Amino acid sequence: MQSEAYKLVRDAVCNKMQVVATYDGYRRELCPHKIGWKNGKPQALFYQFAGHTSSGEIKVPTAGSWKCMAIAKLQDVSVREGEWYTGEIKYGNGDCIDDIDVEVDY
Numbered sequence: 001m002q003s004e005a006y007k008l009v010r011d012a013v014c015n016k017m018q019v020v021a022t023y024d025g026y027r028r029e030l031c032p033h034k035i036g037w038k039n040g041k042p043q044a045l046f047y048q049f050a051g052h053t054s055s056g057e058i059k060v061p062t063a064g065s066w067k068c069m070a071i072a073k074l075q076d077v078s079v080r081e082g083e084w085y086t087g088e089i090k091y092g093n094g095d096c097i098d099d100i101d102v103e104v105d106y
Contacts, residue, residue: 002042005077009044010035013102018082019046022075023067026052030067031085034103038096042071045096049085068096 002010005021012019012032019030029050037043049064051057058064064085 003071005074006035006042006071008077008079009071009074010102012079013044013104016084016104017079018084019077019079020051021077023069023073024054026054028052028067032104033086034097034100035071036097036100036102038068038098043097044069044071047086 009019009032011017013035016031019032021028021030028046028048030046030048033045033047035042035044046067046069047064048058048067050059053065064087066087
């Protein structure tokens, strides 16, 4: 059975919507690019374009960063419409998911 967070992120991937959530204690603004499983656990690949990380605040138009996140660690998840942010996927970023459920259709 899929968690509510999984369903929200999956829907955001399918509809190119933004996700706002808390992860590791930091409020983050994200564009999810794919969702699925790694070693049997649900994960998603996000492009974080705003919010905070352990390194500090991210602000548009500063370049964001790719984040591979465990769905179980996402808290206070909400989905919203907004500008779609992405970046060049660097080597290794795409490896965070072994079994892809859905990914963004470019």
